[in-house]
Amino acid sequence: xxxxxxxxxxxxxxxxxxxxxxxxxxxxxxxxxxxxxxxxxxxxxxxxxxxxxxxxxxxxxxxxxxxxxxxxxxxxxxxxxxxxxxxxxxxxxxxxxxxxxxxxxxxxxxxxxxxxxxxxxxxxxxxxxxxxxxxxxxxxxxxxxxxxxxxxxxxxxxxxxxxxxxxxxxxxxxxxxxxxxxxxxxxxxxxxxxxxxx
Amino acid sequence: xxxxxxxxxxxxxxxxxxxxxxxxxxxxxxxxxxxxxxxxxxxxxxxxxxxxxxxxxxxxxxxxxxxxxxxxxxxxxxxxxxxxxxxxxxxxxxxxxxxxxxxxxxxxxxxxxxxxxxxxxxxxxxxxxxxxxxxxxxxxxxxxxxxxxxxxxxxxxxxxxxxxxxxxxxxxxxxxxxxxxxxxxxxxxxxxxxxxxxxxxxxxxxxxxxxxxxxxxxxxxxxxxxxxxxxxxxxxxxxxxxxxxxxxxxxxxxxxxxxxxxxxxxxxxxxxxxxxxxxxxxxxxxxxxxxxxxxxxxxxxxxxxxxxxxxxxxxxxxxx
Numbered sequence: 177x178x179x180x181x182x183x184x185x186x187x188x189x190x191x192x193x194x195x196x197x198x199x200x201x202x203x204x205x206x207x208x209x210x211x212x213x214x215x216x217x218x219x220x221x222x223x224x225x226x227x228x229x230x231x232x233x234x235x236x237x238x239x240x241x242x243x244x245x246x247x248x249x250x251x252x253x254x255x256x257x258x259x260x261x262x263x264x265x266x267x268x269x270x271x272x273x274x275x276x277x278x279x280x281x282x283x284x285x286x287x288x289x290x291x292x293x294x295x296x297x298x299x300x301x302x303x304x305x306x307x308x309x310x311x312x313x314x315x316x317x318x319x320x321x322x323x324x325x326x327x328x329x330x331x332x333x334x335x336x337x338x339x340x341x342x343x344x345x346x347x348x349x350x351x352x353x354x355x356x357x358x359x360x361x362x363x364x365x366x367x368x369x370x371x372x373x374x
Numbered sequence: 375x376x377x378x379x380x381x382x383x384x385x386x387x388x389x390x391x392x393x394x395x396x397x398x399x400x401x402x403x404x405x406x407x408x409x410x411x412x413x414x415x416x417x418x419x420x421x422x423x424x425x426x427x428x429x430x431x432x433x434x435x436x437x438x439x440x441x442x443x444x445x446x447x448x449x450x451x452x453x454x455x456x457x458x459x460x461x462x463x464x465x466x467x468x469x470x471x472x473x474x475x476x477x478x479x480x481x482x483x484x485x486x487x488x489x490x491x492x493x494x495x496x497x498x499x500x501x502x503x504x505x506x507x508x509x510x511x512x513x514x515x516x517x518x519x520x521x522x523x524x525x526x527x528x529x530x531x532x533x534x535x536x537x538x539x540x541x542x543x544x545x546x547x548x549x550x551x552x553x554x555x556x557x558x559x560x561x562x563x564x565x566x567x568x569x570x571x572x573x574x575x576x577x578x579x580x581x582x583x584x585x586x587x588x589x590x591x592x593x594x595x596x597x598x599x600x601x602x603x604x605x606x607x608x609x610x611x612x613x614x615x616x617x618x619x620x621x622x623x624x625x626x627x628x629x630x631x632x633x634x635x636x637x638x639x640x641x642x643x644x645x646x647x648x649x650x651x652x653x654x655x656x657x658x659x660x661x662x663x664x665x666x667x668x669x670x671x672x673x674x675x676x677x678x679x680x681x682x683x684x685x686x687x688x689x690x691x692x693x694x
Contacts, residue, residue: 205502209448212495232484240491240524244498248517251502251510305480307541349661 184224191217204250208243215239229307384475388461395608400426402649409653433604436597441505444594448503453595453602455496459489460609467616468544470626470633478544483535486543486617487528490572493610494520497574497581500603501591512590515660516581519571522667523578527568529675530561533682534621543617547625555622560678562622564671569614571667573607575648577655580663615644 194213201207215238222231314322400415400423407414418424440446466482468474476482494517501513535541537557538549555562571578582590592603619625619640626633658666687693 209499228479228481229484232481232488235488236484236491240488240494241521244491244494244517244521247498248514248521251498252514307481 180224184221187217187220187224191221204253205247208247208250212239212243215243227306229310380475384465387464387475391461391464391609391612392605394612395605396426396430397423398608398611398645399429399604402652405646405649406653409650430601433598433601438597438599441594443505445503445505448499449594450599452496452498452500452503453592453599453606455499456493456606457496457602457609459492459496460606460613463489463610463613466543467613467620468547468625469637471544471548473634474544478542481541482543483531483541483546486613487524487531490520490524493572493606496606497591500595504591504594506594508588509591509593512581512587512593515587516574516591519574519578519581519663519667522664523568523571523671526564526667526671526675527572529672529679530558530564530568531621533558533561533679536679536682536686543620547620547627550624550627553622553624553627558622558678558682560674561682562618564675564678565622566618567666567671569618570648570651571663573610573614575607575611576652577657578663580657580660583657611645611648612641615641615648618644 191214194210194217197210198207198214201210215234219231219234219239222228222234403425404414404416404422414422415425416422418428440449463486465475466479466485468478471478476485479485497516497520498513501509501511501516504510534546534554537554538546540546540549574581580590581587582592584590587593592600595603616637619637623640623644624636625640626637628636631639
């Protein structure tokens with residue numbers, strides 16, 4: 177067994193194990209950290225395949241952005257997962273049905289196109305730059321799907337902001353510009369106390 | 375055999391970097407003292423250099439303890455993550471066109487960004503696993519700050535990628551016939567500010583603001599685990615300085631001296647400027663910090679990127 181295939185088995189074993197631990201971990205912070213570990217192993221598998229751009233982008237996007245925000249929320253919640261899991265067995269039939277369906281679909285794919293029949297990729301030059309290759313493909317051949325995906329993401333961003341944006345007029349935020357622009361006449365009223373009022 | 379040599383070289387590099395970080399702690403104290411008109415540590419050795427060694431010895435010999443309320447695994451893991459993410463990034467930093475451990479990897483820049491996202495986890499876990507409210511507040515602040523400043527940083531880097539047409543640090547430096555600070559003054563400013571914020575140094579050290587949060591996310595740490603956080607901060611300071619000098623100041627380009635000397639000299643100058651900034655600027659309020667990131671740096675970085683892209687497209691198709 178070559179070093180590469182040994183590494184492949186190590187990474188995929190850790191990947192599967194951590195994916196299993198994501199759903200069995202009691203503590204939500206631990207569960208998210210196992211998911212991070214799973215992402216790292218998936219990235220390592222990409223690197224083994226020579227797709228270094230995809231591997232690092234996986235880490236950057238999922239580990240560096242998505243999971244950080246996820247942990248940010250989870251950390252501040254005091255979730256008792258054990259209580260959430262009380263009704264766990266309730267969903268067992270549904271879960272089993274989905275799992276069996278998934279296995280059947282995969283089996284169907286492998287049945288119709290056995291792995292041996294997929295043509296091996298042609299020889300790749302040693303200095304192949306798959307970042308450039310991916311970019312050229314995305315911006316020429318797949319330009320429309322790419323741009324449509326971008327627009328959908330933009331809509332999702334705007335929708336998320338619109339849903340969560342709320343103005344709080346009674347909040348006492350300090351506005352330095354307004355503070356500095358204050359005039360004496362707005363804040364100070366001079367009262368003459370020497371003379372009694374009629 | 376070559377694997378063994380590479381391994382040995384990497385271990386040496388790590389010790390060298392840790393030594394530099396230890397020295398910088400001392401150098402910073404002396405520079406701050408100079409700027410604030412006091413003496414600083416000047417007792418041990420010539421000019422007080424021995425202070426760095428004494429500090430290291432103190433950290434190494436202190437008790438290695440585990441608070442009873444801490445999460446034992448993550449508490450131990452966090453400082454290692456911080457130190458690792460800072461040290462590993464040096465694998466792709468080229469000292470001169472042909473000196474680099476990863477041999478000028480095609481996507482070295484992405485590697486550094488990925489490691490900086492690992493750094494966030496170290497800080498976050500340090501705060502969360504300590505089981506202390508100040509540490510938790512520090513971690514919350516750190517995560518929000520790091521995530522906010524990663525965006526303008528990445529966007530200002532994209533403009534450079536666009537100019538040089540490369541994602542490798544070597545390629546980006548070699549492409550600079552004149553330093554990118556002249557072509558990208560705005561990008562340089564944004565990257566420098568974001569870089570200081572990413573290393574959590576004053577004026578952006580709110581995650582560990584001692585007047586409010588004791589010591590922030592490393593409140594519960596002592597001895598060498600604290601030392602790892604500390605060294606991680608200084609190693610990433612060196613990393614930021616080297617990145618700025620590679621990407622914006624022309625890296626190893628320069629007359630009369632070997633390239634690596636130019637690179638190190640530029641980085642040392644930048645590190646001195648960081649010390650200077652620390653001595654000069656007060657710490658902003660936390661909401662002001664986030665406003666600066668989201669309301670100023672992010673739009674400016676977007677404008678910078680769009681402008682660069684327009685000019686590059688114009689030059690390519692002959693509109694300009």
